[in-house]
Ligand SMILES: Nc1nc2c(c(=O)[nH]1)N[C@H]1C(S)=C(S)[C@@H](COP(=O)(O)O)O[C@H]1N2
């Protein structure tokens with residue numbers, strides 16, 4: 107499994123796995139500088155932009171299918187939804203750079219035995235970072251393929267030990283009203299709140315995410331930490347998290363509150379369940395060119411065999 111198209115090879119593709127791992131350990135133990143070499147496989151063509159920002163070392167996890175060629179750094183960092191910074195696709199790249207990222211702490215509390223507040227470095231170091239290439243399918247019927255860096259959220263949840271009461275996990279995004287033009291305009295009811303059922307949150311595909319393309323997350327992609335739930339529409343993947351709260355009740359999320367008939371709690375990618383205002387049967391792949399054919403949308407965004415069990419017995423048309 108490898109990146110294709112304009113992405114080129116990763117060092118892990120051309121080095122035996124064991125050599126790669128030991129080299130990684132060596133690099134991690136010595137200094138960050140040689141990593142510039144370690145991630146050189148990410149170099150893009152001129153049109154794709156070059157990954158920028160601090161390097162974030164991670165091992166490739168090839169356990170999950172890489173569906174397609176990854177989108178370019180340029181696509182991933184300039185075509186965004188981050189309504190706190192405005193509703194235009196370019197607004198996050200234009201404005202999110204003003205977000206204050208240091209210091210940053212995340213509170214994990216509620217129905218857990220060990221509530222804690224972790225600063226971003228402690229949170230990032232809680233489990234080994236992995237690189238995973240996931241498809242991101244927006245509810246607006248476009249998609250991208252993104253090499254994320256993070257670890258399974260389950261590692262963090264296991265650390266805080268959910269109690270028997272913990273049936274849902276609620277994610278809350280930072281609000282910095284002075285630097286977030288969208289917050290001033292009340293596009294949604296801030297803060298941006300999302301949630302998962304505890305079994306969805308514990309699923310090994312659910313990624314607590316700190317980076318993209320081997321670099322720390324750019325602000326517009328949800329720095330310094332976000333969630334990525336690849337089998338759900340993109341709006342479930344809250345950015346720039348400040349709180350992870352476990353509770354008994356199903357939360358009312360920001361999008362449910364804004365338009366309950368359009369955005370359900372589950373929001374599983376499903377080509378058979380249209381949005382009330384448009385079809386979800388196909389998607390436009392960002393970066394594929396104006397005349398490229400639309401791609402057929404797959405149930406659970408292509409992750410059906412890993413997650414279908416979670417929804418046994420549910421009517422996915424009603425519980426959308
Ligand atoms: N806080 C916050 N998180 C958010 C959003 C948002 O507006 N605010 N938009 C969501 C939507 S609709 C999508 S499709 C993804 C987009 O992630 P990306 O910009 O990194 O591709 O972020 C999600 N997370």
Ligand SMILES: [Mo]
Nearest residue numbers: 244245340341
């Ligand atoms: Mo989205």
